[in-house]
Amino acid sequence: MEDSTTANSTFLCSILDIEIVTLAIIHPVLLGSLPYLGPAYIKGLQDIRQKYPSLNVTQTILWEKSYRSCQDLQADGVNKVTANVDKKYQRSESDPCSTTVLMWAGCSEVAEVNPIARELDLFMLTSTASNVPDLRKKRLAPTWITITVLSMSTYVNIYVNVVSMFNWTSFAIIVDNGGNPYFPQLAQSLYPQIAPGRQVHRENINTKEDVDFKKIFLHLNSLTRVFFYLGDPNGFRKLLLKATELNSTNGEHVYVIGTPFRLSSEPGYLHWKKNDEDDEVVRFAYRSVLIIEPDGSVYGQTDGSDSFSLEMRNLSKTKYNYTYGPYELISPHPASTYAGMMMLAQVMENLRSTNACEMWSSGRETAKLFLNRSFETDVGRFYIGPLGERIPTVQVNQLDWNTSQIRPLFVQDPADLRLHAVNPPQWPGTWPPLNEPKCGFRGDAPLCTPKGNTDLYIGSGGGAVALIILLTCVVFMFTRRTANNALLNNDSWRIDSTNLRAVGDTNQVSVPKTLSEIIGNEKNVTMKYVNDQLVWVTAATKLSIPSTIQAFRPSPSALLLINHLRRLDHPNVNRFLGLTVSHSGWHVSFVSDFVQRGALTKLLPQVTLDSDLQIALIFDILKGVRAIVQSAIRYHGNLSSNCCYVDKHFTVKIGEAGFNQLRKLIRQESTDTTDDRNRDIRAVGIILLYVITVDDRFASLEKFESAPDKPSPDSFSPEFSKVVPILKLSAEGSPATATSDVNSLTRKVTVALGLSGGRIDDTHLLERIIRRLENYTTELDHQVAVRTTALIDEQRKCDLLLREMLPAKHIELLRKGTVPEPETFDLATILFTEIGGFKEIVKNSKPAFVMLFLNDVYTAFDSVLSRFDVYKVETIKDSYMVVSGIPMRNGHAHGKEICELALSLLDVYSAFGVLFDGTSLQSGIHTGSCAAGVVGLKAPRYCLFGDTVNTASRMLMYSDVSRIHISESTCTLLKEYFPELETEKRGTIEIKGKGSITTYWLAAEPLSMTARKLN
Structure with a gap:
């Protein structure tokens, strides 16, 4: 180099x-x-x-x-x-x-x-x-x-994933506080993220002591069937033995234990095998256990x-x-x-x-x-990960029944932190396990309640049965005739036009969108208020002779249809409210519920839907049409995408059902239903193709038939590859469809979409979209819980910091905006310490090292304070100020507390003195009266005032290397109340601002000091 x-x-x-x-x-x-x-x-x-x-x-x-x-x-x-x-x-x-x-x-x-x-x-x-x-x-x-x-966050995440995957809404968490501190820390991190929206029953135990697992199990067994155990595997083994005694390891219960890692590859180690008579019992019980642990790569196995x-x-x-x-x-x-x-x-x-x-x-x-x-x-x-910690691969494992080895069921990948299934489960009961029995914890759920001894009421004799049938027929005929007469005489369908108020004419909140934006301009529809309820008013027909709403009287067949429409109440059919006649008396209109998002033809081009939402809309339409067909109306009469409305919950409601029939009856025209019913079957296929493709040529039957080139629904996701051909044949009215009714078409569409049995009333219809919403809600709850926990954590730390700066009783007053009143204390003892030779350290060291040195010293000093009844006032440079008897009065104990603290600080600093030759700790103590109070509002500090503070500072100034210099008042207090603290007379010395005074050295360490160190 x-x-x-x-x-x-x-x-x-x-x-x-x-x-x-x-x-x-x-x-x-x-x-x-x-x-x-x-x-x-x-x-x-x-x-x-x-x-x-x-x-x-x-x-x-x-x-x-x-x-x-x-x-x-x-x-x-x-x-x-x-x-x-x-x-x-x-x-x-x-x-x-x-x-x-x-x-x-x-x-x-x-x-x-x-x-x-x-x-x-x-x-x-x-x-x-x-x-x-x-x-x-x-x-x-x-x-x-x-x-x-x-990684704490990784293990918290897998527990949350397991609970969400099995949809457990209640469970127990048993935490062992007597062993590895990792488990209580895990529980503390896990609880705020797993608890929101669920019933969590936490049980704290200490396996270093005798634990009554039977009592714990019986208590929790009445609340849940899911047990999370965070602690020593030996304690978990005892829990399983008690559960076995109570016949609770047959798969109805599930026990989850987390193990950070294993130290032995021996089968059963850490879990069931202890080489005793209970090995086989526990091994059998492990069939109802899920084990959370890292995969083999953590040991270097690849x-x-x-x-x-x-x-x-x-x-x-x-x-x-x-x-x-x-x-x-x-x-x-x-x-x-x-x-x-x-x-x-x-x-x-x-x-x-x-x-x-x-x-x-x-x-x-x-x-x-x-x-x-x-x-x-x-x-x-x-x-x-983003926090600087490794995110390991963690598994949900199970004991293999045949080999007694651990086998993985699910793996949580570090990349997406989601659980992926890798092996089918071996489970003695229902899978996935439930957190509550189907019959309830006491067997009194409605599903399992005995229906009664019905046999006692059956078979009373053929004659009695025949008589009942005859009477029933007579009553039915009489009731039906009476009901029809009541329907014909019932005028609740009449809506007075004077009760209709335009939007904006009242103090009602206006509609966020115009009619043209939600249903189009081609419909003769207006929005009105009826008794503060927003409705749609659809023009029906013009009368040949003007009338009023009171004088207008439809024919008996029209009245029956009106009442059938008003009684048609289904979540996927828009509710018909009644008829109204205009002020001029010429026009009859239909009044129905307002639907917030409007027609499919206006909504779908403005939004992007994934396949799950498209399937949800498809089945809403099928259920709505089926409800109309199975009602007394029998058919819609003018079905198209324009009359399929979407409400604020994104649920489709079929509108204008029976309007075409009713319009003809009011006009006293013929109502030939054959063409209308065939039209409905074709319209359903076209509407569903429109939901899948959002092609305007599928917006209505008329547009489909008048299109110069027949549209090809080739823009669809792979999930619809089997259902599109069925819908095309239905839209074209092909005899090959064999869909003579809506029920037949519904079954074919359901099977083509991969839903079992061709049924649309079961919960599995919208399982995917519901699961997505649940996952979104869970994630939202998780984020709220995380941020709430972070806020609580920050508030807690803020409180801890404030308690270091101010007494607790003053903090609450300041939070309320009240300035605490200053107090006078008759007697208190004050200690000052400083580091001799500190100036040399500052002169010869870098600033970072000086700060590090002071931080280490005062951190060590602070760790000692908790053993004494003292309050740290402040630290300035190398000076450390502590008081006892303030802010909490403690009789005469303040003298002993401060002196024993001073001895402990000397002992603590001895380790630093070895590292930094030429430095020492020197101390000064004085006892006397003092005033104390909070100074400042933006950065409040708890300060002491009075001559006692000055005198204690002078005691420090005239102290010596590794000595504790005390005043005469402190010495007198010790001799009278705490003679075990020996003092040594220093003599009379001149002290600046005080003159000649007699001072002492604190000489010896009493037995109580040794006891404090041992504790």
Whole structure:
């Protein structure tokens, strides 16, 4: 490599130095330790050097001891990374052809190191779980990418998908709070996204204690048949045993358990097999279990090959003297770690070849290159989502009844996060399983209610039956004659023309569109209001003799038809309201319901419909026509697309049914129905072709017949390939159709569209469109839940931040717009601390490092405060101010709380003092009266006032290295109430503004301090 001093923005680095800094765990029982991950690092370095010779990748592994827990590692991990990374960061700044990367797999210590990476702009790549909330926010972790298999959002999504797929509206979630913290965190993330619109029964348990699974099961069994278990598989096994005792593993119940990953390939491991007498019982119960877990690629298994696993096993044994067990699987961390190194190499080689120095030297810019991107590696495809976390492939699995191996039923692909079926289910009961039994939880559903002992009422004798039939016939004939007379004398069909008011003449809301826009100009129709109801008034005929609405009397046959029309009530037929006569007395008009979207011929050219909506319209038309045919009207008489209207719910309503017949009866003309019925059959075919093609030549029978060239309905989607020929024959009136009635045509159309049985009344008719609407609603609910959760989360964080700035009781007053009144406290104890030697740190360090140092110190200090009854007032530069007895009075305990806190802070800072020689913590304490209150409204602060504050500050000013300087009033308080806190007289000293006063040192640590540390 050329001298870095000659390198500039246009110089192409022939070799790019990449230093990987790794924080290591040595102890072998942890999945992120070197015996597991070391082989992945070795193989990754070897393969990068072979495939990318222009990248000089080296690795620095940091450790001091065999960490036995993540907490041990976290305790000094930050210090080790800080001490080692700063030198490499400085080297990278001076050498444009080098960069530093943080990379490891472990626990939540990544959250502690993240501020270092953010401040120094270092790229950080980990295979650590992403369930730390701050890490999933790019604003707080802009340089961090994770390749963990434990993507919280992915697992939340698959649970939501499962619930939506099976249409479960109620279920139970059993959460184990006594084991792996991953499961309570998963439940916390899952609940707000899965609960909206559903009944979720949450049950919290602790498997470290005795759990009464029988009691839990009996309680939940009366509420649902679906059980989600988030927790220890051993607890789940106990739940299944209790369910088996209660005969609840026969397929009527479904039990769902999520396992992040398995550590053994032994059949039954982690689930049913424990090598005890209950193995076979639980294995049988697993027939009613669905298992959510990642696919085999997380272990490095691709294309049925396990070569990566074999290489990891060999390197673990030869390099780290660790031997895997016979069934032991390698954890997902080695495959993720190896893939991460190869992904890093791909990105860095691309940046090197394009000379994008400003990107590889910036962790923020490097991290952006991983987002929304798929990487191909030797251990599979890795997709990194928009939040910087890997989206793994997750499956819904089931225990194979024959082999006792795990078999996948559905796979959630990272690309679309949808479930795809891969194998048919093996299920002992109804599939898909229901969340409520068909007969209800108590067997009292109407479907299963006994119909009664009808046999007792049948067979009372032939004579009685004959008598009943005779009486029924007599009653029927009498009732029919009476009903006909009532119909002829019923004038409810009359609508007084004086009750019709034009649109705009009243205070009614005007119609959004004109008549010409929704039904066309060719119809003699007006919009009117009748008793505040918007209606259509269709001109019917002109009378030979003028009349009034009261004097006008149709013939008996016309009156019967009028009443039949008014009684025709069907969702797909526009409702006929009655007749009206104009003011002049010459014209009779028909009044019917207003339909918002208007005629098909006006609506369809303006919108784009997919096949699902077209099928919905087709069956609306068929159901409407069939309702007319099966009614007393028998036929429409003038059917066309112009009288098929669409309401606001996009439902088709057949309008003007029977109008042609009624018009002829009013005129006392002949009504020959044969031609009209044949015309209806042809019209149905033409209308449906119009819905499919939106060709104007299919708008009516007249246009179809008068077209110079017969239209060819060749513009249709493949779904209609079988139904179009049937409709063409119907439209042409061909005898080959054998569709002598609408029912026959309906059956043929239904079968041609792939709906079973040729029926249109079953729910499966609109299943696709309903499912689409449900999916849209579910997605909308999901987005609302996500945003609501985000808002609640932000409000919670805002509240937490406010509580750090202000006392809780003052926050509520400020929210109400009330300025809190200041208070006077007779006695309180105040502590000031500062870092001796801080000025030297500022003078000799970069600003970013100074801020990082202060952040680490005060974060460590803040973590101690929760153990004491104190309130942090503020931090200014290296000064830290804490008070006890304010804002909550605590008697005389404030002196003890502050003094013990001061001792704890000294102990905490001792770790920093080792790293930064020449620095120390010094403290000052004083007890006295004080005033406190909120100052400011835009950025309110809780401030203390009075001489006690000044005196405490002076105690700090005259303190000494690693000493706690206390005033005489504090010493007196301790001697009287807390003698276990020993003090040492310093003597009389001159203090600026106070004169000569006697002060003391806090000398010893009492037993209560030791107890606090242990807790």
